[in-house]
Amino acid sequence: MTTPYNEALGSTLIDRTFRERIVLVGVTLPGSDDEATDAGLDELERLVETAGADVVARLMQRRDAPDHTWFIGKGKAEELRTLCLAVDADTVVFDNELHPAQQFNLEKLLGRTAIDRTAVILDIFAQNARTQEGRAQVELALLRYRLPRLRRGSGAKLSQQRGGIGSRLGGGETKLEVDRRRINRRIRGLEIELRELAETRGLQRKGRDRSGLAQVTIVGYTNAGKSTLLNRLTDAGVLAQDRLFATLDPTTRRLALPGGEPVLLTDTVGFVRRLPHGLIEAFKGTLEVAVTADQLVHVVDAADVDPEGQIAAVREVLAEIGADGVPELIVINKADLAPDVAAQLVEDHPGSVAISAVTGEGIDLMLATLADRLRTLTSVAELVVPWARGDIIASVHREGAIVSTREEDVGMRIRARLSGPSLGRLAEWVVEPGQHPHEQEEPADV
Ligand SMILES: Nc1nc2c(ncn2[C@@H]2O[C@H](COP(=O)(O)OP(=O)(O)OP(=O)(O)O)[C@@H](O)[C@H]2O)c(=O)[nH]1
Ligand SMILES: [Mg+2]
Numbered sequence: 001m002t003t004p005y006n007e008a009l010g011s012t013l014i015d016r017t018f019r020e021r022i023v024l025v026g027v028t029l030p031g032s033d034d035e036a037t038d039a040g041l042d043e044l045e046r047l048v049e050t051a052g053a054d055v056v057a058r059l060m061q062r063r064d065a066p067d068h069t070w071f072i073g074k075g076k077a078e079e080l081r082t083l084c085l086a087v088d089a090d091t092v093v094f095d096n097e098l099h100p101a102q103q104f105n106l107e108k109l110l111g112r113t114a115i116d117r118t119a120v121i122l123d124i125f126a127q128n129a130r131t132q133e134g135r136a137q138v139e140l141a142l143l144r145y146r147l148p149r150l151r152r153g154s155g156a157k158l159s160q161q162r163g164g165i166g167s168r169l170g171g172g173e174t175k176l177e178v179d180r181r182r183i184n185r186r187i188r189g190l191e192i193e194l195r196e197l198a199e200t201r202g203l204q205r206k207g208r209d210r211s212g213l214a215q216v217t218i219v220g221y222t223n224a225g226k227s228t229l230l231n232r233l234t235d236a237g238v239l240a241q242d243r244l245f246a247t248l249d250p251t252t253r254r255l256a257l258p259g260g261e262p263v264l265l266t267d268t269v270g271f272v273r274r275l276p277h278g279l280i281e282a283f284k285g286t287l288e289v290a291v292t293a294d295q296l297v298h299v300v301d302a303a304d305v306d307p308e309g310q311i312a313a314v315r316e317v318l319a320e321i322g323a324d325g326v327p328e329l330i331v332i333n334k335a336d337l338a339p340d341v342a343a344q345l346v347e348d349h350p351g352s353v354a355i356s357a358v359t360g361e362g363i364d365l366m367l368a369t370l371a372d373r374l375r376t377l378t379s380v381a382e383l384v385v386p387w388a389r390g391d392i393i394a395s396v397h398r399e400g401a402i403v404s405t406r407e408e409d410v411g412m413r414i415r416a417r418l419s420g421p422s423l424g425r426l427a428e429w430v431v432e433p434g435q436h437p438h439e440q441e442e443p444a445d446v
Contacts, residue, residue: 022090029065092106137282234265302345
């Protein structure tokens with residue numbers, strides 16, 4: 001396999017010419033417990049299997065802080081080496097993020113590849129990217145991950161065995177420098193390519209804005225059923241699979257809501273707990289459909305072991321990309337598999353609806369709710385909120401779709417789409433477009 005992103009991953013790539021045997025390692029740090037570590041390893045096991053490898057053993061340790069050299073303690077590291085020999089493991093995967101130096105030291109001690117959760121997620125993304133933009137985004141994330149991990153010595157040997165970048169260049173120091181320079185050049189090239197793609201998309205979006213159609217973006221945890229929902233609503237024919245990160249590239253389809261105008265519905269990449277920051281950064285272009293949406297449909301998997309944890313993880317990513325100001329409709333999916341959990345979640349999240357994207361139950365109610373939400377979002381109100389009222393500024397952000405904000409002497413000028421009830425509550429701060437609050441209230445007082 002010599003696709004650019006495989007090459008970029010070099011020694012961190014999971015070899016798929018055979019099924020690698022993997023040992024998982026999880027460390028419980030203060031503030032967490034063994035149960036959480038175990039659940040983390042369950043998810044890591046799914047990720048590893050999705051990447052195309054088999055988990056053959058697990059090792060856990062409780063620590064006050066990560067060890068500088070091996071992340072785990074020296075004794076535990078030796079236990080890990082013995083375990084690897086016993087189960088004939090090819091690779092060790094840490095659930096915790098490894099510093100490049102720790103990764104290097106572990107590989108030296110264990111005599112086999114050591115990677116972390118981030119590398120596994122990057123590997124899955126590399127396998128699943130289809131479009132030019134998706135591939136460029138993944139490759140950029142991979143190269144940024146790989147750059148601080150370039151080394152002479154055993155690391156280089158590993159990448160040679162695996163046919164990575166190192167294998168085609170001369171040895172020694174120059175090789176390292178040549179590698180670095182080459183990767184940096186490629187990173188700059190990819191950044192330019194992605195900027196150009198983003199500009200093109202910006203133009204396309206302007207065209208769509210003129211069409212006046214509302215943008216609805218489906219977001220949610222990976223495997224929650226986002227693509228299945230888009231397919232049910234629009235015959236989009238998007239790949240939906242019981243597999244993590246099946247979708248990386250957004251798909252947009254037109255959808256006619258009951259009694260309303262058509263909207264543009266977009267399915268997009270799923271999120272996961274502790275989604276690598278570099279990936280979020282690289283996928284900014286793709287995730288823009290969530291930031292610029294009029295409405296988010298947040299799909300939740302009721303059949304998951306921890307749906308609330310998934311909701312929290314998704315909201316964290318939304319905040320990181322700046323989409324936390326977009327109104328969100330929570331849709332509890334897979335109600336056919338877990339009807340009781342779904343009912344409880346609907347109760348705990350007022351305004352949410354339960355559906356099954358597979359059986360179709362609840363879909364009509366969901367569409368009616370969505371149409372309702374969009375109707376209240378059609379007009380843009382302008383508010384000027386004094387700086388002293390941070391609470392009001394926060395509630396405008398929470399309840400409305402922010403169109404623009406401007407910092408002024410008297411306070412923050414916010415243009416936002418707000419529902420009728422919200423507007424009623426915030427009436428005190430509403431102004432005519434462009435007007436100052438005092439022009440309205442105290443015309444003669446100078
Ligand atoms: N029983 C049941 N299964 C569902 C439902 N919705 C989706 N699934 C299944 O869940 C799996 C994941 O569905 P997808 O639609 O691919 O999920 P996704 O959110 O697009 O996942 P990614 O693109 O990988 O992030 C598939 O096997 C679907 O058949 C549902 O309502 N009920
Ligand atoms: Mg999908």
